[in-house]
Amino acid sequence: MRRSIAAALTALAGLVVLVDLAIANPALSGFAGWLNQLLVLLAAGAGVAGALMLVVRHVARLARREDQLGSVAVLLGIGLVLLPGLAPGSTGADAPAVRWVVAALLAPLIAAVLALLFPLMLVAAARGLRIRPRETALMLTAAAAVLILLLPIGGQVGSWLTATAAWVRDVPIAAVFRGLLIGVAATGALTAARILLGSDASYD
Amino acid sequence: MTESRDQQDADKAPELPEPPKAPEQAGEPETIDRAEPLETSEAGETPPAEERLRRGTRLSPAVRAGIPALALMILLAIASFIPGIDLTASGSDAAAVRDLEAVVTGLPGGAPVLVDMDGDLGTYPEIRYATRAALADLLRQGANLAIVSFSPEGRAIAVAEIARLRGLGAGPDRLLDLGFRSGGEAALVQLAGSGIGPNPTGPLADALRKNGVGSFRLALVIGGADIGPRSWVEQVQPRVPDLPIAAITPSFLLPEVLPYRGSGQLIALVGTLPADLAYGKQVAAKGAAFGPGTFTDRTPNSGAIVFGMLVAIAVLLASSGGSLAGWARAAWSGARS
DSSP, X not given: OHHHHHHHHHHHHHHXXXXXXXXXXXXXXXXXXXXXXXXXXXXXXXXXXXXXXXXXXXXXXXXXXXXHHHHHHHHHHHHHHHHHHHSTTOOGGGSHXXXXXXXXXXXXXXXXXXXXXXXXXXXXXXXXXXXXXXXXXXXXXXXXXXXXXXXXXXXXXXXXXXXXXXXXXIIIIHHHHHHHHXXXXXXXXXXXXXXXXXXXXXXX | OHHHHHHHHHHSOSOOOOOOOOGGGTTSOOOTTTTSOOOOOOTTSOOHHHHHHHHHTOOOHHHHHHHHHHHHHHHHHHXXXXXXXXXXXXXXXXXXXXXXXXXXXXXXXXXXXXXXXXXXXXXXXXXXXXXXXXXXXXXXXXXXXXXXXXXXXXXXXXXXXXXXXHHTTOOTTTEEEEEEOOSTHHHHHHHHHHXXXXXXXXXXXXXXXXXXXXXXXXXXXXXXXXXXXHHIIXXXXXXXXXXXXXXXXXXGGHXXXXXXXXXXXXXXXXXXXXXXXXXXXXHHHHOBSSSTTBOXXXXXXXXXXXXXXXXXXXXXXXXXXXXXXXXXXXXXXXXXX
């Protein structure tokens, strides 16, 4: 019974959104918009629940005296981002203090972490060469070849490299991506059809 | 200091186990096989003990990992002073630049333009130059911008760009901050269906609220991994078919979004560094001397980029070349036998 209710609700929601795309009807459009709003709320709720779980987990670690420095850093970071937005008189996410925290703290921190991508990729390549030497070597050689094609060399050689790089991007790489996208779309359509027809295994 | 002490120790063979370290030497790196008794050797040969000690004076792993990174940073900093190397724009790059220019130039004065700022902080530096050029070009053309983000990182970028444009004199009548909308693609659908919502204020917000999303003359998508041109084509275009979509994306997204440009679902797509540079230079040449349309950003230093590419190529080939050669040798001998 529980399975049938969940399957029916899911199928109904999916069909409403699907039919709304095909038929211009104000009432249906309003209902589809309401369902979409529920989805947005669900995503926001998941975000809040995730943050709460993070706080609970790190408070518990602090209580157990495990990795205190890391837990304090996480809790402090959460507080620094949340407090300016929740403080009395604040306008929420658009408050100047929140903007400052985002621009002066969050953005540089994320950018600093991502700046490590280059050395981390080199370390990953070294590990890959130890674990699967042939496959990794082939992959790295291909990466080096693409980089060589993108080198800004002047003259006739440079023009040839640029043209080849554009061809590699537009033909073989694009073909692989299109194949992937078509595969993802087909799988998505199949999964959606199974959900709408109530034959998805996730209800069992 | 460590090496000279070790060298002296190594010369005195046979050797007794070392006495405990002095307090000032306690922080020095540990030598390997320190506890084993050292061996004697004949004259003229490299003593095994010396060999071990030489190997044992290696720096700690953290220092060994840090030295190349530091060296790379210093070299990149030096390379950033190298004067520009022209990044050659291919024919498709030049066409992409022409497309975007034509789209912006074709906008009437006062046209509302929706800008989706959803780049990633990791890849945004690649498209920052072109993005700022596009914003300056739109404002110089007289367009009114409404900036929205659907990802937290995009919001961080938007906050910085809005502050920069406000500093250049873009008032609330020209620049509207639609803020961050949580929910990813569902929020995108919500924007397409319900419009900008009740929160934004100001004359531009009032006009947009009255006429709905369909009143935008263009959507400029600054794409990233979470939300990009693909999401816009899939979620917004079916709901607002009259809204033209142009995009600036990092090059890693190009294979995914190029088909949309080919099919005409995107009316312009700038996505490679040479195209970004070419577009920015054109905007800089015609940009306003002051005001929100000013575009005076320095071009990204191609010298440092090329240097980084050369380092990467060298490392990749040095690390993989040996394995590939061995593999090829083994395959060749296998085929012959």
